[in-house]
Amino acid sequence: MERNILLTIEYDGTGFHGWQRQPEVRTVQGVLEEALSRVCATPITIDGVSRTDAGVHALGQRATFSGDFGIPADRIPIAVNGLLSGTDREGDLRIIESRQVPSGFHARFDAKGKKYRYMIRNEENMAVFLRNYRYQVSETLDMDAMRTAASYIIGEHDFACFQAAGGTPRETTVRTVTSLDIFQEGEPGARDISIEIAGDGFLYNMVRIITGTLVEVGRGKIAPEQMINILDSHDRGTAGHTAPPQGLYLVEVYY
Amino acid sequence: MERNILLTIEYDGTGFHGWQRQPEVRTVQGVLEEALSRVCATPITIDGVSRTDAGVHALGQRATFSGDFGIPADRIPIAVNGLLSGTDREGDLRIIESRQVPSGFHARFDAKGKKYRYMIRNEENMAVFLRNYRYQVSETLDMDAMRTAASYIIGEHDFACFQAAGGTPRETTVRTVTSLDIFQEGEPGARDISIEIAGDGFLYNMVRIITGTLVEVGRGKIAPEQMINILDSHDRGTAGHTAPPQGLYLVEVYY
Structure with missing residues (x-):
């Protein structure tokens, strides 16, 4: 059977x-x-x-x-x-x-949402042991600015600006981000920053591009309020860089 | 020149x-x-x-x-x-x-001592990410018993019981352990236990055998006071197992 x-x-x-x-x-x-x-x-x-x-x-x-x-x-x-x-x-x-x-249940088609975590190590000289598990950022990041920028991302938006080329073609680039929390542990000088993002679905490289954009906000290269214009542009060219893969963790799938 | x-x-x-x-x-x-x-x-x-x-x-x-x-x-x-x-x-x-x-200074011959750290993950199902960096021990370890056992190791002793075969031949198996501290972070059920050991010199696999012996004390297989007899025996056969390599870190060399 x-x-x-x-x-x-x-x-x-x-x-x-x-x-x-x-x-x-x-x-x-x-x-x-x-x-x-x-x-x-x-x-x-x-x-x-x-x-x-x-x-x-x-x-x-x-x-x-x-x-x-x-x-x-x-x-x-x-x-x-x-x-x-x-x-x-x-x-x-x-x-x-x-x-x-039950027969007919499908892990992907029946998923209601997912949660990812992106882990940054905000430190000038990261220990070699973390190289496959963190994105190292040397300059001290402004957490308040990053949290303000993150607040504009939460909710239902057209996220075309955060989609990389090369993924599976999608019918729509509208998604709902249900939460985006930024945690930190440790002191300035050596700290882990986790970006936790949950939503009903994610475009290709979306979490990594959101992270790269938030890092540029943290560095002062992008103003937090500019996030509104980036979202409105629907243009990948307006957002920040794509954060590297080794900091990204698929945490949970919701049904 | x-x-x-x-x-x-x-x-x-x-x-x-x-x-x-x-x-x-x-x-x-x-x-x-x-x-x-x-x-x-x-x-x-x-x-x-x-x-x-x-x-x-x-x-x-x-x-x-x-x-x-x-x-x-x-x-x-x-x-x-x-x-x-x-x-x-x-x-x-x-x-x-x-x-x-200065010419003539030699990293090894001029070293006054070394500090090692051994990291145990005391948890039943350890995450895959830690497999190369911790020794996983499932049974909850008795920290008090381990610390009592550790206290007998501190000081100058003949450590022949903690020497594996196969290392460079040594003139003497007498060494001085200047400190042996056991730290823990996290709750029972998922915790990191670090054993930090400093001394003027270490025999082949000495830190790993001390760790394996302390783990057996923590499991209740060896009584803390038995450490005295193990040291007195000068016999590798009386000590515990050799803890695996991936939990061991050379932390510092003293000059």
């Missing part, structure tokens, strides 16, 4: 060429499909919610797959994680949860 | 087969000597203080080298770090400081 399974997946994006299966290179989808096909003893194809780019991490990626196989849903994590732990990148990908869902 | 240079070096040990130069594999000494030889335009051999094993990290490794070359000492970090940033492991090794020292 055909069953439909929903997975929750955590990975360190450093060693992957992104989510999406591609020939010859190591991708999250590729590694998972190979392991699941062995564990389920039948060829498995999975659909993930977020096609994360190379270097982007996930704490709670979701994916569905279906098929006729024997293994109970709750045994899949231990079986797959056991297989993966024998590889050269031991431990950079892990299924956290697996459960059976 | 021959000059003698003292370097301070930081590295993520994950991508290295340890400090010591070996043919065919990537080591910290090998990568540094190659880059320094290019920057100094003459073959350079360096002497490091601690021959860290594969996977072991350093915040403040020290090394000396000498030769007749043109580059000013304080330009060496930027030149070497620039060369290294073009490699596939971009950013996992960095010279933090470089300064000229």
Whole structure:
């Protein structure tokens, strides 16, 4: 009998060429499909919610797959994680949860929203250990200015200005950002700044371009109020740079 | 004119087969000597203080080298770090400081002591991002018992019980541990435990075996007072397991 399974997946994006299966290179989808096909003893194809780019991490990626196989849903994590732990990148990908869902349920199409976190290290000489997990920014960022700028982004807007070329074509560039919070830990001179952004959907590279733009606000290169004009322009050229992939984490998918 | 240079070096040990130069594999000494030889335009051999094993990290490794070359000492970090940033492991090794020292000064022979930190993650399901930087221990550790056990280690002792086979032969296994502090951050259920240990010198794998023994004390497998008997035995077989390399950091060298 055909069953439909929903997975929750955590990975360190450093060693992957992104989510999406591609020939010859190591991708999250590729590694998972190979392991699941062995564990389920039948060829498995999975659909993930977020096609994360190379270097982007996930704490709670979701994916569905279906098929006729024997293994109970709750045994899949231990079986797959056991297989993966024998590889050269031991431990950079892990299924956290697996459960059976009604047939027809689809991880991506049924998602109501997502939350991402972008982590900046605001420090002049960042320790080498953080290089794959933070975006290093040397100049002390003005948190108040960044928070003011962020307030203009919350709500329903046409976010064309924050969309990079090269993603899947979309019917509309209107999205709703339901929250955008900026947290900091540590003292000026060495601090972690997290930008947490939740919404009903995100355009290609949208979180990274929003982050790059907020960093330029923090540096004083863009005035916080200019965010209104940037949004109104619908023009990628008016927004800031694209922050690098290694600071980005897919945190949660909402259903 | 021959000059003698003292370097301070930081590295993520994950991508290295340890400090010591070996043919065919990537080591910290090998990568540094190659880059320094290019920057100094003459073959350079360096002497490091601690021959860290594969996977072991350093915040403040020290090394000396000498030769007749043109580059000013304080330009060496930027030149070497620039060369290294073009490699596939971009950013996992960095010279933090470089300064000229009197001829005859030797990073290792003139060191008065060293400080190491060992980082344990006391949590049942550790995030994948920490796998190369912490030793995961699932069972909640008894910090009081560990601190009592640690108190017996401080001072001058014959530490033969904490020496692994395979290191450089030593004249004596007597060493002085000047401090051993155990810190913790976070709540039971998910916490970082750091063991900081300073002393005039360390035997092969000594910090990792002390850590493994303290973990067994924390688990209730070894009574804190048994540390006295372990030290008196001079027998590696009486001590605990060797904690894995990825939790170990060389923090500082004292002169």
